[in-house]
Amino acid sequence: MTPIDPPGSGENSIGVRDRAAHWHPHTDPRRHEQMGPIAIARGDGVHVEDMAGRRYIEGMAGLWCASLGFSEKRLIEAAQRQAMALPFYHTANHRSSSPVVELAETLLAMAPRPMGKVLFVTTGSEGIDTMVKMAWAYHRGRGKPGKRKIISRNRAYHGATVMGASLSGIPAMQSTFGLPLPGVIHATCPHHWREGRPGESEAAFTARLAAEIEAIIAREGADTVAAIIAEPVFAGGGVIVPPAGYFEAVQAVLRRHDVLLLADEIVTGFGRTGNWWGSQTVGAVPDILVSAKALSSAYFPIAAVMATEAVYQSVAEASAEAGVFAHGFTFSGHPVGAAVALEAIRIYQERDILAHVRRVSAHLFAGLNALRGHPLVAEVRGIGLMAAVELMADPDARTPFPPALKFGRIVEQTALRHGLIVRAIGDAIAFAPPLIITEAEIDQMLARFAAALDEAMAQARPLPA
Ligand SMILES: Cc1ncc(COP(=O)(O)O)c(C=O)c1O
Structure with a gap:
């Protein structure tokens, strides 16, 4: 498990204080005790930045919600x-x-x-x-x-x-x-x-x-x-x-x-x-x-x-x-x-956000559909600006990963290192970026995802039979 902790291991670091005092919703408590928080300090457009200065594309708009991004004055x-x-x-x-x-x-x-x-x-x-x-x-x-x-x-x-x-x-x-x-x-x-x-x-x-x-x-x-x-x-x-x-x-x-x-x-x-x-x-x-x-x-x-x-x-x-x-x-x-x-x-x-969503949605799904030939991609699904990529050990035979591997979570963690926040739902990776995302930002998001997926695949190989 990779700790994602801002610098400073002293007792005043946000990671230490968070672990000591803060009970997180929708979080595995034991895992959190080990890995600590990703403490977000600021945001602009579709990006957020953590306290260590690492920037991420927020591919989930937080929890499917920050539709106008993180700096709408x-x-x-x-x-x-x-x-x-x-x-x-x-x-x-x-x-x-x-x-x-x-x-x-x-x-x-x-x-x-x-x-x-x-x-x-x-x-x-x-x-x-x-x-x-x-x-x-x-x-x-x-x-x-x-x-x-x-x-x-x-x-x-x-x-x-x-x-x-x-x-x-x-x-x-x-x-x-x-x-x-x-x-x-x-x-x-x-x-x-x-x-x-x-x-x-x-x-x-x-x-x-x-x-x-x-x-x-x-x-x-x-x-x-x-x-x-x-x-x-x-x-x-x-x-x-x-x-x-x-x-x-x-x-x-x-x-x-x-x-x-x-x-x-x-x-x-x-x-x-x-x-x-x-x-x-x-x-x-x-x-x-x-x-x-x-x-x-x-x-x-x-x-x-x-x-x-x-x-x-x-x-x-x-x-x-x-x-x-x-x-x-x-x-x-x-x-x-x-x-x-x-x-x-x-x-x-x-801003005619509906026309924008329809336009960039076509771009998002063109990019996601191009991943269909990837050795781990079993299904690409969604509509508008909500999408998921279902990953399987063997998509053709519909063989899932062993649940204990938590492969989706490995991809989610690897994506963080590539500057991308996505959400693993089991072994499906979900995307719901801010609705203001541009086509160029979608390209960046998908490039980071593809890189994270390949890195996670290399980590997980050889896959358990
Ligand atoms: C479809 C759906 N219904 C209900 C809820 C619950 O909303 P809240 O977390 O604001 O209570 C959520 C939250 O993610 C949701 O996605």
Whole structure:
């Protein structure tokens, strides 16, 4: 394990202090005790720089989020202006502020389908919990309080709260904590390459998966199923784009059984797939959707939950009994977050970020597809500016690496030495660079990746049989 520690081994070095005091999320604690942090000091454009002065292309925009890169002054100035005027106020108990109202109006005008209202939260996971509670209250308001179960999909990532982790289809999110909660059911991931049967066409695969969801609803009882939750394109599960027609087929089932579609647009919202919304890219028509991350280009934690007028009206009815919609957070509708999000959206529109993403996406995939002949590359997949390269010991025979080798992690670490931050998801290497990335920067990113891949391959050879 290579320690990545800034210079200075004295007890005041950031690495030593971090190891002593700081408990990291989504990090192997024992590994961290040995290798310490990568402490980032500054950023500019698509680059970040660590405290030792090493520069990296941030091929993941942080956590799929810093879509305008790491030095967008307009966002910083928007935050400053709003903080000078009103640094905090809340939105509980009828309170409001002007940037929050303007952001709600802006989001409703941009929504992928007509929506009724927007509720603000701080993080993606809070937004996921909010959508589930809205779905429960929606059915309750319509006299169907028994409709509570939520269908999710294997490999989904929906966050780290108790419900977010339960909905996630990633065993590591659950095993330590005795999750998932009861009432969560996982269906097959719509990844044709991995889950398709020999000779099965994408259309047949899609029909089989829609039938599976209908069978789950029949087995559980339609009067017990509230909703299905779905990322339009899977992110943390390995960048998986469903086959064409998947959402149309699934939504036909949902309509038959009065089951809502909750769209997790936390990664896919605001241009990541080449449209404003991933739902537009994959033909989904959500009843409730949550966006976060690129909503503020990650410069301020803010997430937005949008629901149809029908959902809002029914939840309002259901809330009459308690006399309040008893949900929300201290930082719901933070005015600084709203001001930053408004400025981010202005920038996306002024710079026509969608046209840019589509243009450079073609360049990214041309470069990634050129790697298909590489002896370890089994699949290249993705859309817009989210992509993954699946690595295998023998791609032709579909032989994976031995899990203990953690080959993806070796590539991730090697890439750091080549000045590139990517993310290993198992043995798939994910890319989700800032949306502002240029074609020349994509070329650099891919050159560094190819060099890292070859170096990691040399390290891992001879591969265990
Ligand atoms: C698709 C998706 N859903 C939910 C979440 C959870 O968001 P947060 O980490 O802001 O709680 C994430 C975070 O990466 C995500 O990628």
